[in-house]
Structure formats: C-alpha cells, structure tokens
Amino acid sequence: MALEHLFQGSALNAVDAKGRVSIPAFLRGVIERRGDARTIILAKHEAFPALSAYDPAYAALKHAKLERLLEKEETGPDAQLDYQQRNLMAFAATEEVPYDSSGRILFPPMMRRKGQIGDVALFLGTGETFQIWNPQLLLDDPRIPNDLKDIARFRLDERGGSA
Amino acid sequence: MALEHLFQGSALNAVDAKGRVSIPAFLRGVIERRGDARTIILAKHEAFPALSAYDPAYAALKHAKLERLLEKEETGPDAQLDYQQRNLMAFAATEEVPYDSSGRILFPPMMRRKGQIGDVALFLGTGETFQIWNPQLLLDDPRIPNDLKDIARFRLDERGGSA
DNA sequence: TAAAATCCCATAAAAACCCGTTGTATCCCG
DNA sequence: CGGGATACAACGGGTTTTTATGGGATTTTA
Numbered sequence: 001m002a003l004e005h006l007f008q009g010s011a012l013n014a015v016d017a018k019g020r021v022s023i024p025a026f027l028r029g030v031i032e033r034r035g036d037a038r039t040i041i042l043a044k045h046e047a048f049p050a051l052s053a054y055d056p057a058y059a060a061l062k063h064a065k066l067e068r069l070l071e072k073e074e075t076g077p078d079a080q081l082d083y084q085q086r087n088l089m090a091f092a093a094t095e096e097v098p099y100d101s102s103g104r105i106l107f108p109p110m111m112r113r114k115g116q117i118g119d120v121a122l123f124l125g126t127g128e129t130f131q132i133w134n135p136q137l138l139l140d141d142p143r144i145p146n147d148l149k150d151i152a153r154f155r156l157d158e159r160g161g162s163a
Numbered sequence: 164m165a166l167e168h169l170f171q172g173s174a175l176n177a178v179d180a181k182g183r184v185s186i187p188a189f190l191r192g193v194i195e196r197r198g199d200a201r202t203i204i205l206a207k208h209e210a211f212p213a214l215s216a217y218d219p220a221y222a223a224l225k226h227a228k229l230e231r232l233l234e235k236e237e238t239g240p241d242a243q244l245d246y247q248q249r250n251l252m253a254f255a256a257t258e259e260v261p262y263d264s265s266g267r268i269l270f271p272p273m274m275r276r277k278g279q280i281g282d283v284a285l286f287l288g289t290g291e292t293f294q295i296w297n298p299q300l301l302l303d304d305p306r307i308p309n310d311l312k313d314i315a316r317f318r319l320d321e322r323g324g325s326a
Numbered sequence: 327t328a329a330a331a332t333c334c335c336a337t338a339a340a341a342a343c344c345c346g347t348t349g350t351a352t353c354c355c356g
Numbered sequence: 357c358g359g360g361a362t363a364c365a366a367c368g369g370g371t372t373t374t375t376a377t378g379g380g381a382t383t384t385t386a
Contacts, residue, residue: 014367018341022366041171044310063169063290084210085308091171092287092294093311096189098342103365106341110317177377181331185376266375269331 003058005033007125012135012155015119019107023099024123027130031055042111042132043094048141051115051132058128062090120159122152166221168196170288175298175318178282182270186262187286190293194218205274205295206257212300214278217292225253283322285315 011024023040031037035057045052070083097105107117115132122133135152138144174187186203194200198220208215217225233246260268270280278295285296298315301307 016368018368020367025365059169059171060167080210081306085306087289088287088311089308091169091290092173093308093314095172100342101344102367104367109321110314113317114313179377179379181379183377188375263332265377267377 003034003061003128005030006127007130008127009125010151010155011123012152012159013121013123015107015112015117015121019109019112020104021107021121022102022104025103027123027125028099028103030125034058039096039098040105041094041096042108044111044114045131048131048133048143049116049137050134051111051117052129053132054129056096059090059094066090122155124148166197166224166291168193169290170293171290172288173314173318174286175315175322176284176286178270178275178280178284182272182275183267184270184284185265185267188266190286190288191262191266193288197221202259202261203268204257204259205271206252207274207277208294211294211296211304211306212279213297214274214280214295215292216295219259221291222253222257229253285318287311 007027007030009024009026011026013022013024015021028038031040034055037056039056040053041056041059043052066083066086070079095108095111097108099105107121111117116134116137117132118134120135122135122138124131124133133152135156138152139149170190170193172187172189174189176185176187178184191201194203197218200219202219203216204219204222206215229246229249233242258271258274260271262268270284279297279300280295281297281299283298285298285301287294287296296315298319301315302312
C-alpha cells in the first residue's frame with residue numbers, strides 16, 4: 001500500500017475573514033500527483049489538538065483496508081460493532097472540501113473549532129497525510145520535539161515581522 | 164468491487180410539516196456521480212436505531228454480492244434460508260424514493276417511524292452508504308464514539324442557536 | 327371529494343466564482 | 357553579475373450561484 005508521493009514541508013498561512021485558507025502549493029502538488037482530485041479531507045487528529053488532512057486517494061485506500069479487515073475476521077458481534085464504529089469515525093467524522101482554482105478552501109466551521117484554528121494555520125507534511133495546527137498549541141505541547149517548535153517559531157517570525 | 168465515490172460528512176436538516184427533507188448536497192453529489200439516478204433507497208439499519216440509505220447503483224452491487232455468496236457456499240438448507248432472509252430484507256424491507264429538483268424527498272411515513280425521526284434528521288456518511296438518525300437517539304446510544312457525538316452536538320448547536 | 331403528493335415560486339444564508347493586488351522567487355539577457 | 361521582466365503564490369473583496377427551507381397552488385388518487 002505504498003503511496004508514491006509524500007507530503008512534506010511546512011507553511012503558515014492566514015485564515016481570512018470569510019474563513020478561507022490557501023492550501024500550500026507544495027501540498028497541492030502531492031494531492032494532484034496522487035490522483036486527479038482537487039479536494040482535501042479533514043479529520044480531528046486522534047492524538048494531538050490539531051487536524052489531520054489527506055486526499056481522496058488516501059481515503060479510498062483506508063476504506064479498502066477496513067473492508068478487507070472485516071471480510072477476513074470472523075464476523076462475531078464484536079467485530080461487527082468495531083467495524084461500524086471505525087466506519088463512522090472515518091467517514092461521518094470527517095469533512096471533504098474542494099479547493100478552488102487559486103488553491104483555497106473554505107474552512108468548515110466545525111473542523112475549525114475542533115482544531116482550535118484561529119486566524120493562522122500551520123501546515124505540516126507528515127508523509128501519507130499532513131496536519132493543520134494552531135501554531136500556539138503546537139508550541140505549548142510538551143510532546144512536540146523542540147526542533148519542530150523552532151520551525152514553527154521561524155514561520156511565525158517570518159510572518160509576524162516585529163509583532 | 165471498489166466503489167469510486169464514497170459518502171462522507173455530516174449534516175442536520177429539518178423535516179418540515181409536510182414531511183419533506185433536503186438530502187444534503189454533498190450526498191447528492193456522490194449519488195449522481197455513482198449513477199445517473201436521483202433516488203435514494205431507505206432501510207432500517209441492522210444494528211442501530213437509525214436508517215440506512217444508499218443509491219440504486221449500490222443496491223445493484225449488493226444484490227450481485229448476495230448472489231455470488233449463494234453460489235459459492237454449499238447450498239445446505241441453512242445457506243438457502245439465510246439467502247432468502249437477506250434477500251427479503253434487502254428488497255422487500257426497503258423503500259425507494261426520488262428527490263426533486265431542489266434535492267428534497269418526501270419522507271415515507273413507515274421509514275420515518277422505523278427510524279424514529281422527528282422534526283430534524285442527522286445525515287452521516289459512512290463510505291458506501293449513509294445513515295439517517297434522530298440526533299437524540301445517537302447521543303443516547305452507548306455504542307457511538309464520543310467524538311462522533313461531539314459532532315452531533317455541534318450540528319445541533321449550529322442550528323439551535325440559543326434555543 | 328378529501329387527502330395526499332407534486333409542482334411552482336420565493337427567500338435568506340452560505341458557498342462558489344471571478345477579479346485584481348502584492349510580494350517573492352525565478353528567469354533572461356545584455 | 358545586475359536589473360528588470362515574468363510567473364506564481366497568497367491574499368482581499370465584490371458578485372453570482374447554490375442550498376436549505378417555507379408556503380401556496382395544482383394535480384393525482386383512493
């Protein structure tokens with residue numbers, strides 16, 4: 001299940017008054033090389049106070065994996081319930097949003113709240129998927145390596161100028 | 164048997180005095196990409212106090228799957244009976260309803276009662292199919308993951324405002 | 327002919343679309 | 357190598373279109 005193209009790099013983009021954000025061009029490049037969609041799927045990250053994001057091709061792959069798991073396992077009531085729960089989380093608890101010709105999405109209010117995203121969004125490539133953070137929450141999280149926090153600080157300086 | 168387009172996302176829509184409901188646009192998009200129908204098929208969900216819904220293209224696929232299962236398995240009396248039962252559930256216990264040009268269906272009274280749907284309907288994408296819930300029943304069900312209940316609460320807040 | 331379903335229209339909010347501006351990196355060419 | 361020209365990315369703002377929904381009016385059907 002190797003994906004050929006991987007998400008990598010970081011960027012800090014503004015969320016404007018209408019709730020729009022530019023998806024960094026280097027991430028869009030990966031999405032469009034993986035498939036022909038111009039769409040991203042957003043979910044709450046399972047471990048961090050941030051969002052997890054990926055493309056439809058990755059979602060389909062994830063789904064196929066779930067299906068195979070179901071067929072293989074004995075269909076006891078436990079396995080059935082587990083399948084139902086995973087399926088709900090994978091699809092009902094996510095939102096698919098298209099980006100326009102200029103590469104922007106309209107940030108869905110629910111996801112924006114779940115990710116506690118304010119007026120700036122920090123994009124971090126993580127290989128198969130990427131993450132979207134409120135940069136301050138990343139700086140405050142003790143589980144995040146310092147080198148990564150340095151990168152976040154650099155992106156903030158770059159933008160903030162002297163503020 | 165991979166379906167290309169998957170149902171995902173959530174929405175809470177009103178059921179009006181006439182029993183009409185808008186099928187969320189993002190679900191309609193999937194239905195129309197899967198086939199050229201403007202129709203959904205409703206059934207009682209096998210495990211949850213909710214409705215299961217899908218498009219005609221998926222129904223055909225499900226039927227083909229059942230047939231294959233019958234051919235493959237030894238045709239003992241158990242397998243035969245199982246097939247007959249599944250077949251009845253898949254076709255007799257369902258209702259097909261078209262949606263109009265504005266994307267609304269007239270909720271069939273029987274299904275509305277089976278799903279215990281009141282004046283709001285919570286739509287949940289689950290990949291190959293989607294579900295329709297009375298949001299309160301979802302909140303009350305111990306088998307539903309908390310993160311998903313959060314989403315249901317968000318949808319209720321979004322609509323309810325302060326009420 | 328009463329009840330029910332379908333059609334038609336209206337509207338407010340939200341989403342999508344189109345335009346232009348700006349800053350930055352890249353290219354080109356003398 | 358320098359200086360402008362070029363291309364593209366990240367925005368901001370206005371306009372158009374789509375959605376969800378309400379309420380008649382008209383047609384079907386039992």
